Amino acid sequence: MPSYDLAAQRLRDAYGSGAVPPLRDILEPGDAAGAYLVQQSNTRFWTQNGRVVAGRKIGLTSKAVQLQLGVDQPDFGTLFTDMAIPDGGVLPAHAALQPKAEAEVAIVLGRPLKDCNATEADVAAAIDYVCAAIEIVDSRIADWKITFADTVADNGSSAFFVLGADRHSIHGLDLYTCGMAMTVNGAIVSVGSGAACLGHPLKAAAWLARTFAQAGEGLQAGDVILTGALGPMAAIRPGDVVEAQIGGLGRVGFSVGSESK
Secondary structure (H helix, E strand, O other): OOOHHHHHHHHHHHHHHOOEOOOOOOOOOOOHHHHHHHHHHHHHHHHHOOOOEEEEEEEOOOHHHHHHHOOOOOEEEEEEHHHEEOOOOEEOHHHOOOOEEEEEEEEEEOOOEOOOOOOHHHHHHHEEEEEEEEEEEOOOEHHHOOOHHHHHHOHHHOOEEEEOOOOEOOOOOOOOOOEEEEEEOOEEEEEEEHHHOOOOHHHHHHHHHHHHHHOOOOEOOOOEEEEEEOOOOEEOOOOOEEEEEEOOOEEEEEEEOOOOO
16 A cells, blocks of 8 residues: 555655655555545644644636646645734745745635535525635645645645635625736736636535535534635745735735745
């Protein structure tokens, strides 16, 4: 049997010692089951050592990225409370290895979702509020040379997230045609819309709800759900100021510290 615990250890060590080569010696590029076992091993390790789950992130919601990695569905990772950066806050430059930013719609659940057949309407009914968000993705795999299995094992290439201060009811929002523009140091680096996220952010969230329900877990009240990128991600560097505007949801932003380790 492949050494999934070894792969998990490599990824954990990479947070402190630097990115590691792709996990090809342990995980075949399309080994979804094995990759999620690696991810679960680290999630279990971290929670046992005091980290607190804040919610989930959905990745690979772009059809173009799915084609690039040879898959036909999104993936997910776990968000922890220590990954949250306040709106307008600072990401320490040493806290990430090779970070990139992407603008997303975030939903926060007001009640659990445990239906194996959950629909977009079920998700909408369970939402407490919606806000603009930026996910700071990172890879513990050197040079972002990832396969589907690499990114899944690496907790969905997650790192940090920023939730916009403005909270909105789901009622009356158009999350399908809503436009997004993200800037770095005032220059536009990414544009997109809600439709770019698996056809609709709530469609992505419904997929996640079904996936967790079918695994016997479900999503919990209070969970933050990052529903997926609305446009291309952009590399960020020390000193950068990153902002995103999403139609109907307002702005969200952060800066990257100028000092590296």
